[in-house]
Amino acid sequence: MAHSSNVIAHPNDPVPVIRDRALWMRRRAFKMVYDAQLGHPGGDFSAIDAIATLYFGVLHYDPKQPELPGRDRFIMSKGHATGALYTALCAAGYFEESWLDTYMQPQSKLNGHPNRNYVPGVETNTGPLGHGVPVALGIAIAGQITGANHRTYVLTGDGELQEGSNWEAAMTAGHRKLENMTLIVDRNRLQQGAGTEETNSLDPLDGKFRAFGWHVEIVDGHDHEALFTALSAPCKGRGKPLCVIANTVKGKGVSFMENQASWHHGVPNAEQFDTAMKELV
Amino acid sequence: MAQAAPNTADLFDCRNAFAKTLEALAAEDSRITAVVNDSIGSSKLGGFQKAFPDRLVNVGIAEQTMVGVGAGLANAGHIPFVSAASCFLTGRALEQIKADVAYSNFNVKLIGQSSGVAYGELGPTHHSIEDFAWLRVLNNLTLIVPSDPWETAEAVKWAAGHEGPVFIRVSRMPVPELSVANRVFQPGKAELIRQGSDVSIIACGTTVHLAQAASDALAGEGISARVLNMSSINPLDETAVLEAANTGAIVTVEEAHVRGGLGGAVAELTVRNSPVPMEMLGFPGFVPTGSVEWLFDHFDLSETGVAAAARRVLARKRT
Numbered sequence A: 001m002a003h004s005s006n007v008i009a010h011p012n013d014p015v016p017v018i019r020d021r022a023l024w025m026r027r028r029a030f031k032m033v034y035d036a037q038l039g040h041p042g043g044d045f046s047a048i049d050a051i052a053t054l055y056f057g058v059l060h061y062d063p064k065q066p067e068l069p070g071r072d073r074f075i076m077s078k079g080h081a082t083g084a085l086y087t088a089l090c091a092a093g094y095f096e097e098s099w100l101d102t103y104m105q106p107q108s109k110l111n112g113h114p115n116r117n118y119v120p121g122v123e124t125n126t127g128p129l130g131h132g133v134p135v136a137l138g139i140a141i142a143g144q145i146t147g148a149n150h151r152t153y154v155l156t157g158d159g160e161l162q163e164g165s166n167w168e169a170a171m172t173a174g175h176r177k178l179e180n181m182t183l184i185v186d187r188n189r190l191q192q193g194a195g196t197e198e199t200n201s202l203d204p205l206d207g208k209f210r211a212f213g214w215h216v217e218i219v220d221g222h223d224h225e226a227l228f229t230a231l232s233a234p235c236k237g238r239g240k241p242l243c244v245i246a247n248t249v250k251g252k253g254v255s256f257m258e259n260q261a262s263w264h265h266g267v268p269n270a271e272q273f274d275t276a277m278k279e280l281v
Numbered sequence B: 001m002a003q004a005a006p007n008t009a010d011l012f013d014c015r016n017a018f019a020k021t022l023e024a025l026a027a028e029d030s031r032i033t034a035v036v037n038d039s040i041g042s043s044k045l046g047g048f049q050k051a052f053p054d055r056l057v058n059v060g061i062a063e064q065t066m067v068g069v070g071a072g073l074a075n076a077g078h079i080p081f082v083s084a085a086s087c088f089l090t091g092r093a094l095e096q097i098k099a100d101v102a103y104s105n106f107n108v109k110l111i112g113q114s115s116g117v118a119y120g121e122l123g124p125t126h127h128s129i130e131d132f133a134w135l136r137v138l139n140n141l142t143l144i145v146p147s148d149p150w151e152t153a154e155a156v157k158w159a160a161g162h163e164g165p166v167f168i169r170v171s172r173m174p175v176p177e178l179s180v181a182n183r184v185f186q187p188g189k190a191e192l193i194r195q196g197s198d199v200s201i202i203a204c205g206t207t208v209h210l211a212q213a214a215s216d217a218l219a220g221e222g223i224s225a226r227v228l229n230m231s232s233i234n235p236l237d238e239t240a241v242l243e244a245a246n247t248g249a250i251v252t253v254e255e256a257h258v259r260g261g262l263g264g265a266v267a268e269l270t271v272r273n274s275p276v277p278m279e280m281l282g283f284p285g286f287v288p289t290g291s292v293e294w295l296f297d298h299f300d301l302s303e304t305g306v307a308a309a310a311r312r313v314l315a316r317k318r319t
Helices: A015-036 A041-058 A082-091 A097-102 A132-146 A164-175 A196-200 A205-211 A224-232 A270-279 B014-028 B046-051 B063-075 B086-092 B094-103 B131-135 B149-161 B205-219 B238-245 B262-273 B292-298 B303-315
Strands: A073-076 A152-157 A181-187 A215-220 A242-247 B032-036 B056-058 B079-085 B109-113 B142-144 B166-169 B191-194 B199-203 B225-229 B232-234 B250-257 B278-283
Touching: A015 A041, A015 A082, A015 A097, A015 A224, A015 A270, A041 A073, A041 A082, A041 A152, A041 A181, A041 A224, A041 A242, A073 A082, A073 A132, A082 A097, A132 A152, A132 A164, A132 A181, A132 B063, A132 B094, A164 B063, A181 A205, A205 A215, A205 A242, A215 A224, A224 A242, B014 B032, B014 B046, B014 B109, B014 B149, B032 B063, B063 B079, B063 B086, B063 B094, B079 B086, B079 B149, B086 B094, B086 B109, B086 B131, B109 B149, B131 B166, B131 B250, B142 B149, B149 B166, B191 B205, B199 B205, B199 B238, B199 B262, B199 B303, B205 B225, B205 B250, B205 B303, B225 B238, B232 B262, B238 B262, B250 B262, B250 B303, B262 B278, B278 B303
Parallel strands: A073 A152, A152 A181, A181 A242, A215 A242, B032 B056, B032 B079, B079 B109, B109 B166, B142 B166, B199 B225, B199 B250, B250 B278
Antiparallel strands: B142 B232, B191 B225
């Protein structure tokens, strides 16, 4: 089954658009966090370039028909990075920008973690870590059963991979040779409290996934061209699920946030907000 | 009049009714899929696997992934029946049931097999008596506890046609087909098994036939004991419970922990609206070693145990 003809069309060279959207997403997400005085901006900024690449260069979808059966799926397994996810969905046309002004306010549709029952474009409710990969696996298996042409992308944090459920699902994806499934690891090397390697080391991460039967690509997670190349490569005939290890910087784009674990859920004061807006241009 | 104990030839393992019904449904609807954790045999799904090999997804011994895969299949338009021993399905994958199924509100059917103390001598690790307490607080999740093969089949058929998360607790301990005329399965609706006005016995699953027998025994003593089959724990038939409270005394009976299950649900409702003395029969927690039959007897899940509980609560009844 081919993708429906009414999905959005990406330009032949989407990289300039991706770059433009990623900048907008960073600025808008930081304003959401500033206004709410809540959020996870460090992880938003490490993941934003991969997510912008998906929505503005790779995924086939129609924001006016979020339940379109043949759509590609993106699952944000690190559900706390809603600054990145909500700005992407907004820029993709799933909802009005005014929604972003309500981020984490009472009765807002935009909870701190995404809820598919309120927010179009959200594929499954995430928040507790280690849930996205098994759900993505189920969607990919559905494609395998019916021969549907859709692809499923899931993004996890790197610290999140300490949850065992990811490895259960990774084993099954490898076993079933699910070439329609792609996992992006936001490899910023920091978790909430400290570095991943000092907490519970993940390296050699590529070797782990290869041993589980995955094809692995390692890219600069802020290089839109490299991300686009890895994520848009045809999957037919690869015979394996794809793991893209995106080497990233937590807080990428704002000097005082970069590589600081404290910005996992740190929030800016007025001066920091102004500085960030000057840097994010 | 007390009923004779059913002949073992007339007792049925409800897993067979589940599997047969699911196979028939799958033949009619290609969206129906089974997801298991190396539990094909214990779920009686060998026939399903043979008939629909592509639609039997075995993720191996990985319950969290099993439930997540169910949610993913539902996302893609399938109707997954996620079937595994209830102790592992509900205990190991509780957060997936909460977040991926109930909170996400996906059209996933969870089938808790060999529930309660069916695994008897294997011990509390393999018993699933906590599942009611864990699951009945989850919004969106319909929780059904069929009493016999007929009701198991009806619940599976209903679940396949219902858009939304469902948990069906399937028993392994052999039970008789209930002899009740004109049965209709309706979630959220209690089934009146015996009329009665002195006391009400509210039972579910494997204990309904015991309650029925106890009511018949009590009738011989001049005690009129109503029996309700409360096969739907969530939503609860609040009207039937409050009408039961009007008899002035309630006994609840379940193959589950005495805390947080059917008894707890009934008590929560009556204490706010119509408080009455209650007796709650079930298991106290981690039980000693014993066969399922021994455990039922030892903890008063028997005709005599239920009748005795009815007499106790009647003695406390306000006059």
